[in-house]
Amino acid sequence: MLARAINYAQNQRSYMENYLLDGRCSISNNAAERAVKSYVMVNFLFHDTVKGAKASAIVYTLAExxxxxxxxxxxxxxxxxxKMLDYKNEPDSILEELxxxxxxxxxxxxxxNGTI
Structure with missing residues (x-):
């Protein structure tokens, strides 16, 4: 089991070091984990479908x-x-402004900016 874990970690090295490419990134994702913990524990019990759960998770991620x-x-x-309606036929790069x-x-x- 330990050998499998080490092999997995070695194969994922480039992904695990991705945070080094941008100094703004944290070495830890604890803040993200804490942000979704209460939502996952409570709200996912009440989704009727997988599609509904995925849609809800997307909106929650956008909000957070x-x-x-x-x-x-x-x-x-x-x-x-x-604005997404205006961009449905545009390249993904235009979405950067959103x-x-x-x-x-x-x-x-x-x-x-004065809006609340």
């Missing part, structure tokens, strides 16, 4: 990422859902 980037969560989700850390989202949905 918006919160972590200092955005008004409701306004951010509303903006993203509305990321919560983008300058456009910080200006339009940031908590410090």
């Amino acid at each position: 990422t918006a919160k972590a980037n200092g955005l008004n969560i409701r306004l951010y989700l509303e903006t993203v859902m509305t 990321m919560p850390w983008s300058e456009a989202m910080q200006k339009s949905c940031g908590l410090n």
Whole structure:
């Protein structure tokens, strides 16, 4: 069993060192784990389908990422859902402006821009 674990770790090395590529990344994902723990423990008991659980997890992830980037969560989700309709036939690269850390989202949905 230990040999399998070591072999797995060696095969995943490039993924485990990915945080070294960006100095803003933490060596630990404890903050992310804590952010979803209560949601997973309570809410996933009430999803009727796998698709519903996945959709809920996606929206929750968007909300937590918006919160972590200092955005008004409701306004951010509303903006993203509305603009996604405009971008459905666009390349993925155009979606960068919808990321919560983008300058456009910080200006339009940031908590410090007067919207609450």
